[in-house]
Amino acid sequence: MSGRPEVLFPLFASLDSLPGIGPKLVRVFGQMEIGRPRDLLFTMPNAGVDRRCRPTVAGLTLPATVTTEVTVLRHLPNQAKGRPYRVSVSDSEMEFPLVFFHANLDWLQKKLPQGERRVISGRAELFDGTVQMAHPDYILTPEEALQLPRFEPVYPLTQGLAQKAMAKAIAAAVERAPELDDWLEAALLESMGWPRWHDAVTQVHAPDSAKDIKPNAPARQRLAYDEFLSHQVTLSLARSRRRSRKGRSSAATGRFQARVLEALPYRPTGAQERAMREISEDLADSARMNRLLQGDVGSGKTFVAFMSLLVAVEAGGQGVLMAPTEILARQHLEALKPLAEAARVVLETLTGRDKGKERSGKLAALRNGEIQILLGTHAVFQKDVEFRDLRLAIIDEQHRFGVAQRMELGKKGDTVDVLVMTATPIPRSLSLTHFGDLDMSV
CATH class of the missing domain: 3.40.50.300 (P-loop containing nucleotide triphosphate hydrolases)
Incomplete structure (x- = not known):
């Protein structure tokens, strides 16, 4: 019989109990020693991407990741084999192309209909002195863009695992994190400026800025303290069990x-x-x-x-x-x-x-x-x-x-x-x- 509280069972279920994870992804996650939703919960972002919407790409130091709202002006099909497909867009100040190699024309027409407004987010750079964005990370309607995080966490990956698949799996694991009575004293949390456990888990996966992924961020400090505390409790129990085991006296005679x-x-x-x-x-x-x-x-x-x-x-x-x-x-x-x-x-x-x-x-x-x-x-x-x-x-x-x-x-x-x-x-x-x-x- 397990001594684990029932409220924690979802975190210790098999990984394929999460939506979108099948046998193949289970094997891929296994390469990172991730075998249960609990492991995803404590796989923390090691970087982040600023996705705050800006009025224009004009005047920015490039290359850089940029999010901006644009109007789709026209599609410019490639004129020769091997040349990229371009979609000309304009933000509040300037016109620039979105560049696609090996483009799916039907998909592009649906994602970027001429005359419509779209929020794009991706790496903008200069090519022959002209601003362009190749294969944006996101192409969203203004309504869909409301769900785009201002600061997107970036997670460690392994071969065969995409950033979006990792983020989706972690989001599902975070949803399973239960609201628990906190085991740390309220006075300690207040003095250290730390959040409660559930809030800490949520915050580490929803950073507002780069400072939230640093080791001294309050949510990360709180979870690190928990890890040390649980380690010490485990060692204390192990020592208690060891000392309770009967040994045999080997007395020195000199x-x-x-x-x-x-x-x-x-x-x-x-x-x-x-x-x-x-x-x-x-x-x-x-x-x-x-x-x-x-x-x-x-x-x-x-x-x-x-x-x-x-x-x-x-x-x-x-x-x-x-x-x-x-x-x-x-x-x-x-x-x-x-x-x-x-x-x-x-x-x-x-x-x-x-x-x-x-x-x-x-x-x-x-x-x-x-x-x-x-x-x-x-x-x-x-x-x-x-x-x-x-x-x-x-x-x-x-x-x-x-x-x-x-x-x-x-x-x-x-x-x-x-x-x-x-x-x-x-x-x-x-x-x-x-x-x-x-x-x-x-």
């Missing part, structure tokens, strides 16, 4: 860690000690750990990771450190092998290069617990890779792995604790936004 610290020619930095303490406390807790370790290149993240893996070994289990490339995995091996020897724990690697008996031997040692710490690449994801008692999974350069891959690694053991690492500089505000479901050590 036995192996002490041997490594004694062998070091230096003391860990204060930041390293703090990060190790936070991770060790998480591992000892009964709730499952899901933590991000962030630090610049050379700040000692790999050492912190290794000391955390030793906590898992001290608790009687195993640990795995996942690297995105074989080169990085072997660099980790070179750096950590002396520390593993000092701690007297078994450290091994598993990459796509391991084949035959060598691979089989490593898999057997992993299953029976002889390998206590494994350094690996994507090869660790394979189904035949089994641990005797995996307690901690660490993922280096986490941004280079998908969420599904990280989750798959966490399934290699019973209630596995997860630590992800990154050296990519992330301002704290953005890190809280994007990794809000993770606890964080810096």
Whole structure:
């Protein structure tokens, strides 16, 4: 049973429920990852065209998009093959031609009957010093022109999708947007000068001028705030569910860690000690750990990771450190092998290069617990890779792995604790936004 309110069902219906959208357009919209009316609702214009009616094209800086009311003077058929068909029109001050290539004569006679008034809108330019407009975007009666927007939104497109088809589909989606009780406090809306949700959705698709499509336009700011708010609420719910899942305590004894610290020619930095303490406390807790370790290149993240893996070994289990490339995995091996020897724990690697008996031997040692710490690449994801008692999974350069891959690694053991690492500089505000479901050590 869906928890979605019934009033929102039309926005989550199939795209072909909108008028004028059939299987072909559904496939075209799919190229833009637009699959439901909801997606159209938040596909916002990235530009606009000024369609305000002007009395004349005279004196304007050309080329430019111009809308003006004209009288149709005469039709000038092409005199030779390949030459354009012209229709001479006049506005309040000057006469100029409308130019059509490969013209449909019957259609032109109906759209531009001689002696009638029409509102035309399109790109006017100078050709041999003469103003002309080729293939106007709009040819309307004065009555029809009342429906022409003063400022027409321009949407992103893809191959096979025309601007008019996109605008029509979005207009249909906007009509489905329900009037909802606003979830933002009235005081916040008033202080920020933001519209209510339904008004904001309507306004972003009906801009009055270029300033209404800028990121700081009130309607856009309001919808952007909603997006951040919903993201944070989602992360908060995810964190709440994660913390409610029962984990397994992996308490440190200090036995192996002490041997490594004694062998070091230096003391860990204060930041390293703090990060190790936070991770060790998480591992000892009964709730499952899901933590991000962030630090610049050379700040000692790999050492912190290794000391955390030793906590898992001290608790009687195993640990795995996942690297995105074989080169990085072997660099980790070179750096950590002396520390593993000092701690007297078994450290091994598993990459796509391991084949035959060598691979089989490593898999057997992993299953029976002889390998206590494994350094690996994507090869660790394979189904035949089994641990005797995996307690901690660490993922280096986490941004280079998908969420599904990280989750798959966490399934290699019973209630596995997860630590992800990154050296990519992330301002704290953005890190809280994007990794809000993770606890964080810096």
